[in-house]
Amino acid sequence: MKIRSLLTILLALVLVASACSDDGESAAAGDGTWPDKITMGFVPSSEQESLQDDIRPIMDVLSADLGIEVEGVVTTDYTGLVTALGTGKADLGAFGPFGYVLAQQQFGNMEVLIQAIRYGSATYHGQWMTNDPSLCDTAPESATALENTADGVAQVGALDAVALQVGVYFGDAGKALGETVDDGDISPGTSCMADLSKVKGKRVAFTSESSTSGYLFPALQLIEAGIDPVNDITPIFTGGHDAAVVAVYNGDADIGVSYDDARRTLRKEKLDVGDKVIVFNITSEVPNDVIAASSLLPDSLQKAIYNSIAAFLDTEEGEAAWDEAYGWTSIRPAVDSDFDVVRAAAEALGITEPLG
Numbered sequence: 001m002k003i004r005s006l007l008t009i010l011l012a013l014v015l016v017a018s019a020c021s022d023d024g025e026s027a028a029a030g031d032g033t034w035p036d037k038i039t040m041g042f043v044p045s046s047e048q049e050s051l052q053d054d055i056r057p058i059m060d061v062l063s064a065d066l067g068i069e070v071e072g073v074v075t076t077d078y079t080g081l082v083t084a085l086g087t088g089k090a091d092l093g094a095f096g097p098f099g100y101v102l103a104q105q106q107f108g109n110m111e112v113l114i115q116a117i118r119y120g121s122a123t124y125h126g127q128w129m130t131n132d133p134s135l136c137d138t139a140p141e142s143a144t145a146l147e148n149t150a151d152g153v154a155q156v157g158a159l160d161a162v163a164l165q166v167g168v169y170f171g172d173a174g175k176a177l178g179e180t181v182d183d184g185d186i187s188p189g190t191s192c193m194a195d196l197s198k199v200k201g202k203r204v205a206f207t208s209e210s211s212t213s214g215y216l217f218p219a220l221q222l223i224e225a226g227i228d229p230v231n232d233i234t235p236i237f238t239g240g241h242d243a244a245v246v247a248v249y250n251g252d253a254d255i256g257v258s259y260d261d262a263r264r265t266l267r268k269e270k271l272d273v274g275d276k277v278i279v280f281n282i283t284s285e286v287p288n289d290v291i292a293a294s295s296l297l298p299d300s301l302q303k304a305i306y307n308s309i310a311a312f313l314d315t316e317e318g319e320a321a322w323d324e325a326y327g328w329t330s331i332r333p334a335v336d337s338d339f340d341v342v343r344a345a346a347e348a349l350g351i352t353e354p355l356g
Helices: 002-028 048-066 078-086 097-107 212-224 241-250 262-266 299-313 316-325 336-348
Strands: 037-042 069-074 092-095 110-117 126-130 144-149 152-157 168-171 174-177 203-206 234-237 255-259 278-282 290-294 330-333
Touching: 037 048, 037 078, 048 069, 048 299, 048 316, 078 092, 078 097, 092 097, 097 110, 097 212, 097 290, 097 336, 110 299, 110 336, 126 212, 126 241, 144 278, 203 212, 203 241, 212 241, 212 255, 212 336, 241 255, 241 262, 255 262, 290 299, 299 316, 299 330
Parallel strands: 037 069, 037 092, 203 234, 203 255
Antiparallel strands: 092 290, 110 290, 110 330, 126 255, 126 278, 144 152, 168 174
């Protein structure tokens, strides 16, 4: 009797252990509709190799949380990512808003899943930069930035700007000026006010033709100012936001555009980038960049991806990883209608499909 009871107990324990194992495998593999592997594509906001290193911890966390392999791939440009997601070579894509709008219009097989939040804001703007202080209408001031307000563009202190400015870092009490690296002090960002009429006839470093803050909104500004962005300037497409800053810094372009504040990407190698590259104007507000998902990905997997990224961003390691890659500090569920302003800008420029 005792032996039979013992066998019964052991059998019950085996069944419980087996059930726990099955539940664990099921949780790791989702609801049975998940693929064994997914690919997430990124476009370079900085050097391609650097971004590949930056996204590795993000991919590792996603793989561990989802229980499937998640591969991160950095494409050469926006068009490459549009094509990868549109043709099924990627399952997820981290897009600028313009890239997402064009990809969705061309292929229609994707939906916006995640929108970035940076320091509490779901929007950002592009910045106009120059290496020539004589272009300024007002005296350049160190440790300042430009922001959109109800009364127009205003100059504010660097610590009051929404985006983290070059020379600003997070100290024990929050934002602080005076970031330092091994090679010395990083100069705080300088800004002034200047009219866009000064851009005419200049060499202008854009990022790529599919970049919202690096081309679309600035080009529309030029048109509204009576300047042809093709014939009235010498456009240079650098391929990335950091490259546009470098072009201005090195004097290869008189003027450049990037997101605010892309000068930070150069601060460790070029300590004086905040002094030498002066912000003199900005674009109107743009909805933050997104992660779009293939429509073929199960809803349960999309939800799990969102939850994993949100949870990782709530950790110091996660916020540091996303800040290094794209400057994200949080996320929210994306709403497709928020990007109607981008569609309107693309229509005004006559751009209805990804540019090669």
